[in-house]
Amino acid sequence: MAHILLVDDEKNYRIILTRLLEAAGHRVSAVENPFAALELLQREDVALILSDLRMPKMDGMEFFQAVREQHEQLPFIILTAFATVETALQAIKSGAFDYLTKPFKNEEILVVVEKALDYSRLRTENDLLRRQLELGAGRELLGSSPAIRALLDHIARVGPAPTSILICGESGTGKELVARALHRASARRQGALISVNCAVFSETLLESELFGHERGAFTGATERKRGLLEMADGGTLFLDEIGEMSLGLQPKLLRLLQEKRFRRVGGNAEIACDARIVAATNRNLQEMIAAGSFREDLYYRLNVVTLTLPPLRERAEDIALLALHFLTFYARKLGRPVQGIAAETLQLLQRYDWPGNVRELQNIIERGVLFSRAAELLPEDLPLSLRETDSGGGASPWQTADFSRSLPERLEEIEADLVRQAMVKARGVQAAAARLLGISRSNLQYKLKKFGLMES
Template sequence: MSTILIIDDDDQLRTSFDKLLHVEGYSVLTAPSGEAGLDLIKNHNPDLVILDIRLPGLNGLETFERIRKIDTKLPVIVMTAFGTTETAIEATKLGAFDYILKPFDIPDILKLIKQAQEAGRFMRSQVTMNSDPQTALDDVIIGKSEQMQNVYKAIGRVALTDATVLIRGETGTGKELVARALYQHSMRVNKSFRIINCVAIPDTLLESELFGYEKGAFTGAVNRRIGKIEQAHNGTVLLDEIGDMPLNIQAKILRLLEERSVERLGGHQAIPIDVRIIAATNRDLEKAIIAGSFREDLYYRLSVVTINLPPLRERVADIELLSAYFLTRFSKEMNRDNPGLTPEALELLKSHNWPGNVRELANVIKKALIFSRGYPFRAEDINLSLNEGAELLADQDVTIDEGIRKWVLNMLRSNENDLFNTLMDKFTVILICEVLKISGGNRSQAAKMLGISRPTLLAKIDKYHLHFETSVKSD
């Protein structure tokens, strides 16, 4: 259970947070002052701090600076009213995970808490390499094949430099683990590490998320906002799935790499930024360059050093080690005896094509263990686990477009936070855009086609910042 510390002098707010976070499954500590909060951090080692800027005695900024001296990797979310936004921005520049304005929406703060917790875990949890499968921790890169030895050597050679690294590999090969290993063996290990998934954020929001915006930059921009890259100043940023990044944002990333500066939306000032960029993709960038969907100049800037992660089918020699690791890990998690594998089951695992790579292997082992009766896995047990998904689909008599199915599978293997809502948001945006095209922009007709009310449709258009230019009058 994760522990969250709330530092705020408002008794009612602390009580509300306590009730809310307990319902969400967190352990909660509260403190009415910075001094009391610092004592709790020293004695209880919380996983996350939510800190108010205005406090009696030590103010929020002073408290944050002292927190940094105690633990450089403890994520801190700053709370602020409109009048103290600039102080919150200053704290963010000094390394706070993010800030949120009072009063805030509960879904927003819960989402931010999950993101901050994950960032804290990534910074604190050591990624080990080539460990003994029987004793390895959760975050481990396993493999003794020649291909994986080359990966370990590349990590060792480049980690202590500030070189930009491009990690290439199919979905499920472990690109994020390699990025974390690079960070944890780098000179920036005591600074922030941010993972930005370029496909998890809608294109319409990605630019403002990455680079921030100035007050008045667009409707709803009532205050200056610091972007995720600026928040990571002096640290490391992983741009995951960069092959899917829109061209206009690729240009801004190129400027960041060339000039070491960013410009917020609505701003005219270049802001110096010192970050190490690690990029990852499962795309064929050479084909994307030919197709015009990826900038060639950005490709060469990103690939100063390239680490290629082999698909599992090309390192069959590692399947026995990986299977032993997942069996040991999941048996402990489920409090079961490790049943082991028969030689026939191991041969079946080695002969499978593994389109989902290591992540798919983990899922197959886990499913087989769930239905295990205690004896060593046989070939038929593995076969059942491999084919379970297809059988479930057949039972439901559902036909799904192959392109949509592959996209959903890739998302399911991505380990995204809040995956259901992310998928639903993407489907909703596609659905609304298509129905508006069909209706010529007529909102009433579009709402009728979708079977929802016009106010509901308008609310979703506003939520997703959708725009549809049309000569047809929309009533």
């Protein structure tokens, strides 16, 4: 069912078209002039506009231009008499979807309306897909260790429920993969899975991203924007790094969880939202509650069910399976001949402490495949820092004289090793790791991405 706005100053046409479209299963708002239509558009979302061309005070072309200023992508169908077809064609050149000449056949109207709605749905789906592709994909939740088998069992049990879920684990353990698995296991699998990293945005921008905003809500808000919550309605909203959400925004998320309703920024209308909330964090929220930086009531609303991801160092038996999966993926993607992993290479991978967890393993395998010239991944295909260190201790990159590489390469490996060690010492908390290194958090995030240590 779509919400269609019908604008025509002729009462008979409004009655006939309303009955026709409602019989086809749509919701219709019929008004007699563009001024009433523009007022309605300020209060409600519509999927399609059907508008007469000749109307007093404001004609269909003026109305179309006014709509375009605020809702550029909204499909617009013009209803016109034969004598004004040329004007209707000009509107199509300006972006109108189509036109229909009066009198028209019912079947013709329904066909054009369905085409316009299909176009609108396709554009929305493409926008969602583009958002998700920008966040990164290409990994699987793989493993045969007891910890992973227990996790998969828990996902199967709680996935079908509408309950809010909190996913805990170090950076790089695959918290977004768990969110995807929960979405696929739910009755909402046909709906959208929308992901947002709370650490990426300022409080103001995150509020606008989540809740949307009305035109004029703030400087630069030139048109109404639907938020991620509206896009996730009937699906799942994944809030990554929830511990980074500001105290000012937390009450608004709490209200959403309690009442399943929210307001856009700058708006007064209550909008219902049936999105399942899945949150994730690599921080200790209970410590944050004690420190006054996270609301206790929000924590208990999110923490109905907690799923904890073990770090990769605690499930060494999964390393071979994951490494082979990534090797197969990147060999195909990069067109490289490597087909397997040498025994000594696998031993190095299993001895390493993996402070960056699965994401770091993925990055190292991708790099190894890129440099490999043999049928198997060899130790020399791995970074020097991994070959010279293991979980039981050993030489750091700067403690071994190796002149096979240039000074810039060696310095980059030393820097990567220091970043890894800082993240381990800080237990994955970026702010603490940045303080240890004496750099800003934004600089640390740049380096984590550069060295493949940041969870996507």
